Every structure is written in structure tokens, then in C-alpha cells.
Amino acid sequence: MSVAKKEYKRVTVKTLVDMKANGEKISMLTAYDYTMAKIVDGAGVDVILVGDSASNVMAGHETTLPITLDQMIYHASSVIRAIDRCLIVVDLPFGSYQSDPKEALRSAIRIMKESGAHSVKLEGGREIKESIKRILNAGIPVMGHLGLTPQSIYKFGTYTVRAKEEQEAEDLLEDAKMLERIGCFAIVLEKIPAELAKKVADSVSIPIIGIGAGPHVDGQVLVLHDMLGMTHEFNPRFLRRYLHLYEEMTKAISQYVDDVKTQDFPNESEQY
Numbered sequence: 001m002s003v004a005k006k007e008y009k010r011v012t013v014k015t016l017v018d019m020k021a022n023g024e025k026i027s028m029l030t031a032y033d034y035t036m037a038k039i040v041d042g043a044g045v046d047v048i049l050v051g052d053s054a055s056n057v058m059a060g061h062e063t064t065l066p067i068t069l070d071q072m073i074y075h076a077s078s079v080i081r082a083i084d085r086c087l088i089v090v091d092l093p094f095g096s097y098q099s100d101p102k103e104a105l106r107s108a109i110r111i112m113k114e115s116g117a118h119s120v121k122l123e124g125g126r127e128i129k130e131s132i133k134r135i136l137n138a139g140i141p142v143m144g145h146l147g148l149t150p151q152s153i154y155k156f157g158t159y160t161v162r163a164k165e166e167q168e169a170e171d172l173l174e175d176a177k178m179l180e181r182i183g184c185f186a187i188v189l190e191k192i193p194a195e196l197a198k199k200v201a202d203s204v205s206i207p208i209i210g211i212g213a214g215p216h217v218d219g220q221v222l223v224l225h226d227m228l229g230m231t232h233e234f235n236p237r238f239l240r241r242y243l244h245l246y247e248e249m250t251k252a253i254s255q256y257v258d259d260v261k262t263q264d265f266p267n268e269s270e271q272y
């Protein structure tokens with residue numbers, strides 16, 4: 001289906017709200033380094049999330065919990081140097097905002113000042129309301145994140161679909177309305193039933209960006225390394241792989257090894 005797409009020179013938080021109002025879907029991908037961010041930005045993606053999924057895909061940790069604020073700032077600064085058009089959202093990592101609103105603000109300020117990012121994302125609803133308000137009061141745009149919140153994995157115990165039960169679904173809807181009320185510019189909904197995601201998207205005027213939340217939301221986000229098929233052991237139902245780079249890269253690198261061993265590389269034209 002062809003969709004009306006307005007050309008935005010630079011995507012801002014206001015652009016995203018306008019996109020929702022105009023019915024234009026928002027595309028968001030993660031990136032954690034300069035080279036990938038340059039490709040993502042050049043390809044026309046609207047929002048780059050410097051996600052704490054860097055803890056998994058860049059550093060090889062099992063969860064997102066170990067990544068530090070300094071490491072997030074390093075990733076975010078590399079991404080910022082690459083972009084011309086995208087809005088950049090940076091995750092506040094686990095442990096940098098949960099203890100109290102002052103610490104949350106300090107962490108958000110460090111990200112904005114030291115990386116040059118445009119906004120931050122925090123996982124959670126009512127339990128972190130005061131921290132979000134404190135950050136918003138400082139003029140820093142905040143994206144919320146509800147549903148499956150990987151920083152709380154040890155509370156949930158599994159990465160299965162959230163908010164299937166009525167009470168959890170009601171709480172999530174209330175949290176989304178609260179995040180809109182206090183001034184968040186958008187919300188990520190992760191791994192919840194598509195019908196609930198639709199209800200949330202219809203109930204608020206700020207954009208709802210889904211990952212495993214079905215098609216009736218205002219935009220989609222995927223982890224770049226997953227959608228490019230660089231990771232191959234992670235296979236959730238919601239993931240569409242646009243390439244199979246794990247296999248492609250393995251083939252190319254094996255070919256290089258062969259070429260070095262057989263002295264095929266470098267050849268006459270590849271030397272001085």
C-alpha cells in the first residue's frame with residue numbers, strides 16, 4: 001500500500017506528533033555506532049533508538065542490566081556524529097534513574113550534555129512518574145516504554161507477552177494515559193496483544209511505537225542487528241528479517257581466510 005509521506009528535513013519530537021495526526025507511520029530502528037547510524041539515517045528512518053539492547057548485541061550480555069551510563073553516552077555520541085535527519089532517543093540504563101528523581105535528572109542531563117542526543121527513554125509507568133516529571137521539567141523530551149520492559153526481566157522471570165490479563169492491561173492503559181498527561185512525546189509498547197496496543201494508540205494523541213505490538217499503532221521499532229539477520233539465535237514471532245547477514249558475513253569472512261591462506265589475496269592490482 002502506498003502511503004502519503006511528507007518529507008521532513010529534520011525529525012523532531014513535534015514531527016512525530018504531526019505524523020500521528022496525519023496518519024503517517026513512524027519508522028524507528030536501533031543503532032549504537034557511527035557506521036550503522038550513517039546507513040540508517042541515510043535510508044530515511046525517522047527515529048534512531050540508542051537502546052540499552054547494546055548490552056546484548058554489542059557487548060554480549062544476557063540482559064540489558066549491565067550496561068552503564070558511561071557506555072550509553074559513548075554509543076550515543078558515536079550515533080550523533082553520523083546523523084543528518086533522524087531524531088535520536090537514548091535509553092537511560094538500569095540503575096541510572098530508579099532510585100530517585102534527582103538521580104534520574106542527573107543521568108538524563110549527562111546523556112543530553114555529553115552525547116548531544118535529542119531525548120531519552122525510560123522503562124516503566126506510575127512507579128517512575130516523579131522521575132519522568134523531573135526530567136521533563138528540565139526541558140528534556142521523554143519517550144515512555146511499557147509492556148515488556150527488559151530492565152525488569154528478573155521481576156517477570158520470562159520474556160513472554162505482557163498484559164494478557166485484564167488487570168495488567170487496564171494498568172498499562174492507565175500508565176499510557178498518565179505518560180501522555182505529564183508530557184511524554186511518545187511511548188514504546190513492547191510485546192503486548194495487538195488489540196490492547198490498538199486501544200492504547202486510539203486513547204492517546206501521542207505516538208505509540210510498537211515492537212511485537214501488532215499493526216494498529218503509530219510506528220514500529222526493531223533492533224537493527226535482528227532485522228538485518230546479524231543475530232540468528234533470537235527468533236521471536238514479531239521479528240521480520242530483511243537480510244540474513246549472519247550467513248552472508250560468515251561466507252565472506254571464510255572466503256577471505258581462504259584467499260589469505262592460498263595467497264590469492266592480495267593480487268597484482270591490490271598492491272603498490
Ligand code: KIV
Binds near residue numbers: 049
Ligand atoms: O533497547 C532497545 O532496543 C529497546 C527496544 C527493544 C524498544 O528498548
